[in-house]
Amino acid sequence: MAQRIVRVTCPDRPGLVGTITTAFADRGMNILQLDQFTDADALPQTGAPVHGTSGGSFFFRAVVDSPADRTPDDDAADAEFHRLRERLTNSVDDSIVEVQPYPSKLRVVVLASKTDHCVVEMIRRAQTDQLSGEVVKVVANHDVHGPLCDFYGIEHVVVPNADLTKEEHEAAVLEAIGTDVDVVVLARYMRILSDDFLQKAPCPIINIHHSFLPSFIGANPYQRAHDRGVKMIGATAHYVTADLDEGPIIEQDVVRVDHRHTKDELVKSGADVERNVLYRAVKAHCEGRIFLDGDRTVVFG
Amino acid sequence: MAQRIVRVTCPDRPGLVGTITTAFADRGMNILQLDQFTDADALPQTGAPVHGTSGGSFFFRAVVDSPADRTPDDDAADAEFHRLRERLTNSVDDSIVEVQPYPSKLRVVVLASKTDHCVVEMIRRAQTDQLSGEVVKVVANHDVHGPLCDFYGIEHVVVPNADLTKEEHEAAVLEAIGTDVDVVVLARYMRILSDDFLQKAPCPIINIHHSFLPSFIGANPYQRAHDRGVKMIGATAHYVTADLDEGPIIEQDVVRVDHRHTKDELVKSGADVERNVLYRAVKAHCEGRIFLDGDRTVVFG
Amino acid sequence: MAQRIVRVTCPDRPGLVGTITTAFADRGMNILQLDQFTDADALPQTGAPVHGTSGGSFFFRAVVDSPADRTPDDDAADAEFHRLRERLTNSVDDSIVEVQPYPSKLRVVVLASKTDHCVVEMIRRAQTDQLSGEVVKVVANHDVHGPLCDFYGIEHVVVPNADLTKEEHEAAVLEAIGTDVDVVVLARYMRILSDDFLQKAPCPIINIHHSFLPSFIGANPYQRAHDRGVKMIGATAHYVTADLDEGPIIEQDVVRVDHRHTKDELVKSGADVERNVLYRAVKAHCEGRIFLDGDRTVVFG
Amino acid sequence: MAQRIVRVTCPDRPGLVGTITTAFADRGMNILQLDQFTDADALPQTGAPVHGTSGGSFFFRAVVDSPADRTPDDDAADAEFHRLRERLTNSVDDSIVEVQPYPSKLRVVVLASKTDHCVVEMIRRAQTDQLSGEVVKVVANHDVHGPLCDFYGIEHVVVPNADLTKEEHEAAVLEAIGTDVDVVVLARYMRILSDDFLQKAPCPIINIHHSFLPSFIGANPYQRAHDRGVKMIGATAHYVTADLDEGPIIEQDVVRVDHRHTKDELVKSGADVERNVLYRAVKAHCEGRIFLDGDRTVVFG
Structure with missing residues (x-):
């Protein structure tokens, strides 16, 4: 079973976790660990945050496995996570998406x-x-x-x-x-x-x-x-x-x-x-x- | 802006975080904090986990805000979160969904x-x-x-x-x-x-x-x-x-x-x-x- | 039973603890706690310490009781510790001797x-x-x-x-x-x-x-x-x-x-x-x- | 300069620290570290402690140096500390006196x-x-x-x-x-x-x-x-x-x-x-x- 660490950084806005985790679910990937943090101190200090573009910084890390029956070899898993990375990069504006094997070495x-x-x-x-x-x-x-x-x-x-x-x-x-x-x-x-x-x-x-x-x-x-x-x-x-x-x-x-x-x-x-x-x-x-x-x-x- | 703590407990299976957080996103709710844990020790010990029914225990807690412009009063927010709770309870089998105000008192x-x-x-x-x-x-x-x-x-x-x-x-x-x-x-x-x-x-x-x-x-x-x-x-x-x-x-x-x-x-x-x-x-x-x-x-x- | 904290500070030299504690023993006083420290860093840095006058700083604290049968009242104990303080001050050069009741208030x-x-x-x-x-x-x-x-x-x-x-x-x-x-x-x-x-x-x-x-x-x-x-x-x-x-x-x-x-x-x-x-x-x-x-x-x- | 750890254990009684440290001072030995503890919980529980024989347990450890000019070789220092040990054993009833080199090895x-x-x-x-x-x-x-x-x-x-x-x-x-x-x-x-x-x-x-x-x-x-x-x-x-x-x-x-x-x-x-x-x-x-x-x-x- 191939597992990966997926990291996403981008400006904060509503729905980010949903967007990202749905991308996992659509591929039958299961989330084993998930951490997420929004740096509120980076929010604009004057006035209310504009709806939809909070301007804060969003940090996301998950450990994800792709289904064993669909990834009999590492190449298939690599390709799968490569496509995931592309989809996330495209669907989340200004994002940096990183994927590395889990456990790390x-x-x-x-x-x-x-x-x-x-x-x-x-x-x-x-x-x-x-x-x-x-x-x-x-x-x-x-x-x-x-x-x-x-x-x-x-x-x-x-x-x-x-x-x-x-x-x-x-x-x-x-x-x-x-x-x-x-x-x-x-x-x-x-x-x-x-x-x-x-x-x-x-x-x-x-x-x-x-x-x-x-x-x-x-x-x-x-x-x-x-x-x-x-x-x-x-x-x-x-x-x-x-x-x-x-x-x-x-x-x-x-x-x-x-x-x-x-x-x-x-x-x-x-x-x-x-x-x-x-x-x-x-x-x-x-x-x-x-x-x-x-x-x-x-x-x- | 009305904020709530949302807690979900259920047997583990793929796609749970996506299902839950998409329910937030569909209502324009933003996730401020998110913690999630799957008790791997509760997984079946013999053989690989059956796809789709890992059998483990899944614990989820998020702090969520509903958009300020759509919840001018607490009653509206209450109703919104009540509907969220119903949707989650229906869409996640065997789940317990709890909602409480944030900050707590x-x-x-x-x-x-x-x-x-x-x-x-x-x-x-x-x-x-x-x-x-x-x-x-x-x-x-x-x-x-x-x-x-x-x-x-x-x-x-x-x-x-x-x-x-x-x-x-x-x-x-x-x-x-x-x-x-x-x-x-x-x-x-x-x-x-x-x-x-x-x-x-x-x-x-x-x-x-x-x-x-x-x-x-x-x-x-x-x-x-x-x-x-x-x-x-x-x-x-x-x-x-x-x-x-x-x-x-x-x-x-x-x-x-x-x-x-x-x-x-x-x-x-x-x-x-x-x-x-x-x-x-x-x-x-x-x-x-x-x-x-x-x-x-x-x-x- | 009257108890006191006795503190002594002076330049370090051999025999200090013996001198002080013998002064206690001569009065039948028992030591309940004793702490002592010599600051070696304060020693002269060049050459070996001169015998008998190390030049370092010596710090001493003891909790002492005077015999119950000989101090039926606080005045007697006060006088006893006053004499102790005088003896210590006289017998230890350049010393500061302090006495306070124990337990402190x-x-x-x-x-x-x-x-x-x-x-x-x-x-x-x-x-x-x-x-x-x-x-x-x-x-x-x-x-x-x-x-x-x-x-x-x-x-x-x-x-x-x-x-x-x-x-x-x-x-x-x-x-x-x-x-x-x-x-x-x-x-x-x-x-x-x-x-x-x-x-x-x-x-x-x-x-x-x-x-x-x-x-x-x-x-x-x-x-x-x-x-x-x-x-x-x-x-x-x-x-x-x-x-x-x-x-x-x-x-x-x-x-x-x-x-x-x-x-x-x-x-x-x-x-x-x-x-x-x-x-x-x-x-x-x-x-x-x-x-x-x-x-x-x-x-x- | 020969240094030693000296340990003394015996039933508690008044004057012990004075007796021991005077034995050091009489040989020109200087105390570098001193720790002492009396276990009050070991005192007889009924009635007041008998004067002079508290019955508690007394524990003493000191690091001591013998004067450099008098111990040009280890044998001399050994002999010196051997005599110290004998004097302490004789002058403190029911005591166990131990001497080991310092620093320890x-x-x-x-x-x-x-x-x-x-x-x-x-x-x-x-x-x-x-x-x-x-x-x-x-x-x-x-x-x-x-x-x-x-x-x-x-x-x-x-x-x-x-x-x-x-x-x-x-x-x-x-x-x-x-x-x-x-x-x-x-x-x-x-x-x-x-x-x-x-x-x-x-x-x-x-x-x-x-x-x-x-x-x-x-x-x-x-x-x-x-x-x-x-x-x-x-x-x-x-x-x-x-x-x-x-x-x-x-x-x-x-x-x-x-x-x-x-x-x-x-x-x-x-x-x-x-x-x-x-x-x-x-x-x-x-x-x-x-x-x-x-x-x-x-x-x-």
Whole structure:
């Protein structure tokens, strides 16, 4: 039985869910999961919404199966969902319609520096079928993750930054990432990516920042958290944009600390939050649960 | 603009969401929120599901508005939603369709003994528009909540149990509750209700049990939690059924404790969890978010 | 049996705990609780610590009882603890020694604007013996808390700010607070206090800020949290200093939110965190658990 | 500079902390951390406590350094702490005094069946210096952890249970564990250990149970949690005793679940809680933070 995730984004108007789900029903497709959200904050603020064109933003995600007896092979199912996508795109104005297989298996490339706790997390979650994605490659500045990658049978590329300009290094990293990739994960990657890199990147990039943003934007967040005497530290996973640490937030979490924690102990406690937050963000991305809504995200649970 | 919560429960089959939401669209109704769940565990376990009759359980909740220009008054909207309800009931076999106003304002009667933290929670949440319900009456075994009820302008009935048989007392309590009520809340009410009472009760009853069920079923849970040396204590809100502490669980939460907590301190820490869990359960009930699924509940977030 | 909280702060050096606890033992006093912390981060950073004078900061708190048979009355116990305090002050160089009754019952004055959830929290916690303090007075800018204060039998003073300069208003507020007070609590008090006010204040002041500091310092934190799309909102209780929102942090907590929360819903969710965080901070202060350590706090659990 | 953890347990009486810490001070030892707890619940319940012999239980843990200039080598420090231990044992009646190096490095043997998430957690935490212990060996029923152990350079012994009686298998497991071990960790080890095994075991044994005890004692807790419709699932780390799942609880935690979780998803969500709870329990044990207090534990934070 072939199942798919179907995502629709468009301006809000009455009847959208009916239009979309009837398109499913007409093909005998059954809805297994459905999430829908209308961002009321995006509605025109003055006067009543004009009937029929609310102007808000509409986000829709469903997991759908096509009938087993009509899709004996994946090609038939592909064709079926291709026609569904066309019909939806035509019948819903200004819509973006996306279809991906369910369960998901996105291709993930991990960018790393020396620290390995987030790298291990990505690999372990993928190996135990919890990521809805597969780590196809680890690209690192330093030659420290080789044995780990070998153990788990994952391709490993080292792109040292010594003797290279930033431009040259970024070009080499892009080359190493390649194009057969759905999402790049910065697993405590310590170099800032240029606008040029971001424009050339073949897919979205998710970063884990080691603070509860917007607290402690920039460098050395744990030292600054310690100096400030905060009682909780956190981590933030976000899409990478040209504005450093300002990209749309996907997921955050915190852990309680107290006066006994030295800065080094904050770093160790923080590592657990970082890897958990990054895992949940990448998993949500792989499962098609995240929609961009301006500078914010809609993340279906 | 008249808005309603529409709830549909039925056996699962393909096309349900399309059927329901098209019925909305045909009336120009817009979907503001939509939650849907199919209990796959209820599917037949042997062989593939028969096409068209999956046999599982389907739960649907939507918040819908009818167009403002067509419903200048509540009566017109009532009629519109009445017709919607009829159409859905007819077009979906074996379905239960329920319609209630949105935002909700259910009528809540609180049953109390001496303890008042849950009583105060219910009243305060209602007064600050956070309960989606209104506390219309407090019925108590003991004459201790009078001043509080007077302060908040809430009717207060004392039904002492001295000199009454259990039957007589329950009859008096039922009389005090009356029939103009949507949900009864046991706010740390310390008497066990008989099957007879439950059958005569005019509406569902929600209880807060002061343990993390199924741990410490029955009496003195905090003492037993202390003796057992648990590191967390909790509370459980559930619908009341004839089986003591066995009704469908609505909500649970815990709080961390340690060796320094005496039994009395467990009671105080527990009181905070109790009132929060009870509040969230009653609010979810008032907002039509809870469905019974056998001995379990589906609670839409 | 007379019990006391004994607090000692001084530069760290070997033997401090022995010196202090032997002073207890010599008087037949028994230690019921003991917390001790040395701030290693305050140690000299260059070279090894000089033997015998580590230079770090030492914080000590104990709950002690004096023998029941030797203290039939409070006066005798007072005298006993007075002598203990003198001995400790003399035998520990550069020390600050503080003694307060246990269980604590500090005198709390609440400063309020219109919002009442933190005011109610303070009063209810005090009335149910959970604050280790007593709310002796509510001083407010607006005449809205009268009925509540009357109901709980608490003195209530209104100091409107209309027709008054900031100086005049602050003078009137200080007058209303009086001097028979141990701690002032800003329960969502919306006016910024001048340096002059802080210098004249008769006791420490605790504020609740409605964000997870240092995120969203200043005005409208919930709006800004919404615009930024954070996935958790929080609250921070801190001592008030001349630097707005920069005083030593006492306690923080967060609550999970998502894309469905409007700004108004963030405000409601935030209110629960605010009152809980403020309650825990004031309770810790009343119980003598908080020590200032530069710009940070040591809070014993 | 040689540092040690010093633990003292004895019946409570006045002056204990003074006696102990003076013994430190007399040797120029400085206290870096100190935790102390008296179990008031263990006090005689009838009549006032007899002066000088309260009868309660007293638990004390300190991290102490001996002066660097007097302990140029470990042997000297060992001798110093040996004399301290003798003095304390002699001067405190009925006391148990234990001394272990600080930072701790206990020798941990892991017992495993097929599941590996807890095995990996133990190894990774140890390798990154977060366990205060070292995993010296993995003993397993099934030959599945070999590559992992080889990768991390850890000795690995397989003791299959086919063709062996329970007695024979347990004897082989005991043989494999050996005697050079401080704590045995059951990392989701699925066989019940006999009383005979427990009596012969060379050290304490910590188990992770996959439910929030005392809920769902025994087999298949996730299935039963699913059937019961609980809204949180948990895990419990405890010392193993002859009473199955009844040993003293060390640590517990929970994770929120809802109606969408199938039994298999509960298992996956639960795995994260299990490994975290087990990690915290073993770390606390290695650091000498746990004391047995009858059927309960005192765990210093």
